[in-house]
Amino acid sequence: MTLASAKRVLVIDDSPFILEATKAALSDVGFEVEVAQDLRQAEAQCKREHDLILIDVQMPEAMGDDLAMLLRVGRKMKTPIFLLSSLPDDELVRRVQEAEVDGYISKRVGMDAIVKRVQEILGVEESVN
Amino acid sequence: MTDDIQARFLPRFLLTVKGRLARAQTLLDGGDSAGLSDELHALAGEAKMLDLRKIADTALRGEAAARAWATGASGGSRAASASALDAVNAAVAAVAAAPRRRPSGTLAAVGKKGKARPKVLVVDDSEIVCDSVTNMLEPRGYDVISLTSLFAFSSTLVAEKPDLVLVDVSMPALDGDKLIHFSRKYNEGGRSVMVLFSTRSKDELSQLATQCGAAGFIQKTGDADRLEREVEAFLHPAR
Numbered sequence: 087m088t089l090a091s092a093k094r095v096l097v098i099d100d101s102p103f104i105l106e107a108t109k110a111a112l113s114d115v116g117f118e119v120e121v122a123q124d125l126r127q128a129e130a131q132c133k134r135e136h137d138l139i140l141i142d143v144q145m146p147e148a149m150g151d152d153l154a155m156l157l158r159v160g161r162k163m164k165t166p167i168f169l170l171s172s173l174p175d176d177e178l179v180r181r182v183q184e185a186e187v188d189g190y191i192s193k194r195v196g197m198d199a200i201v202k203r204v205q206e207i208l209g210v211e212e213s214v215n
Numbered sequence: 216m217t218d219d220i221q222a223r224f225l226p227r228f229l230l231t232v233k234g235r236l237a238r239a240q241t242l243l244d245g246g247d248s249a250g251l252s253d254e255l256h257a258l259a260g261e262a263k264m265l266d267l268r269k270i271a272d273t274a275l276r277g278e279a280a281a282r283a284w285a286t287g288a289s290g291g292s293r294a295a296s297a298s299a300l301d302a303v304n305a306a307v308a309a310v311a312a313a314p315r316r317r318p319s320g321t322l323a324a325v326g327k328k329g330k331a332r333p334k335v336l337v338v339d340d341s342e343i344v345c346d347s348v349t350n351m352l353e354p355r356g357y358d359v360i361s362l363t364s365l366f367a368f369s370s371t372l373v374a375e376k377p378d379l380v381l382v383d384v385s386m387p388a389l390d391g392d393k394l395i396h397f398s399r400k401y402n403e404g405g406r407s408v409m410v411l412f413s414t415r416s417k418d419e420l421s422q423l424a425t426q427c428g429a430a431g432f433i434q435k436t437g438d439a440d441r442l443e444r445e446v447e448a449f450l451h452p453a454r
Contacts, residue, residue: 103231103261107224114220144256172260172275196266197220 093208094118094135098128098150099142099170104193108140108170111197112204125153132157136165137208140191143171143181155185166207170200221265222354226347227437228265229311232258233343236307239277239300243293248285251296252278255303267310273302311343333450334375337361338368338394339383339412344435348381351439352446365394369401379449381412381433384423392427399428408449 095117097108105121112119120136122128125147132139139157141150150169157163169178169185172193182190191203204210235258242251259274277299283291335357337348345361352359360375362368365386372380382395395409402409411424411432420432433445 101231101257101261103224103227104264106227107220107261107264110223111220142260144253172256172263172271193260193263194271195263197264198266200264 140170151181151185230437252281336377384413
């Protein structure tokens with residue numbers, strides 16, 4: 087187990103509301119969180135090192151799984167990439183396989199479960215907060 | 216943890232969702248079923264993140280209805296989508312009207328730095344805006360009174376003697392700038408600082424504030440930190 091404070095998470099989502107809420111929730115348990123609301127910001131952020139990238143699927147400029155595939159297959163990025171979406175689980179399973187990314191986190195489970203899932207993925211102890 | 220996140224972000228969510236519902240109605244009216252489906256999908260995602268299940272569930276049903284309408288699937292129609300959108304509106308209204316728990320670790324009980332809690336009166340025909348302001352300011356040590364109609368404005372001003380009055384500019388019965396102008400006789404000695412409260416541009420609000428004799432303006436925001444800073448600037452201008 088490692089400390090959450092050592093881990094950097096990038097969240098890419100076109101909803102500023104979701105970015106703010108997710109950043110707050112993950113920051114509360116000690117993660118360092120960066121966000122990108124569009125492809126230009128995502129491009130800039132992806133040049134930096136992260137321990138985990140969460141990408142929304144349905145965005146206006148591009149589908150998140152296409153972006154994920156570009157990062158994983160096109161750029162050979164090794165950073166774990168998870169889709170973050172409220173699409174049904176079976177559709178997310180299919181998109182994960184097609185994009186060759188590491189998995190998905192459903193927005194449908196709520197923020198608490200999302201934070202726990204990120205902690206599990208990164209092997210981080212739960213915060214005492 | 217979720218409860219704190221929900222309490223912290225609910226006012227912001229309610230402002231965001233108001234915009235989404237307005238766009239959804241426009242898309243419905245324009246017959247853009249695919250756009251409506253996307254808008255309700257986004258709304259459902261945001262609601263799910265805050266564990267607002269009733270809103271999320273109705274939005275997902277609306278998304279499905281709009282998608283069926285878009286693809287010509289069985290049961291898909293404008294009427295079914297409209298009905299589903301009504302259900303989302305009702306679910307949002309129910310959450311907006313419900314009493315809410317305050318975020319933990321706030322100054323709610325003690326007031327600001329142990330002093331008497333400043334009293335803020337919000338006059339806005341939108342219950343969501345009134346509720347959002349209340350939920351942003353009360354945990355930070357303010358007492359907030361809100362009015363969604365002008366019916367009791369003058370009597371509230373006299374009886375409550377609020378320290379600050381936030382007046383929406385665009386209201387059905389009377390524009391806020393005119394309200395401020397006409398209500399000066401009830402504001403004994405200028406005790407209550409009268410401020411316009413709107414999403415309009417700074418230039419327009421500055422001009423309106425000068426014309427009606429308001430102390431200034433605050434642009435509507437879902438950012439509680441920013442709102443508090445601007446409220447404090449009017450309550451303690453020397454700081």
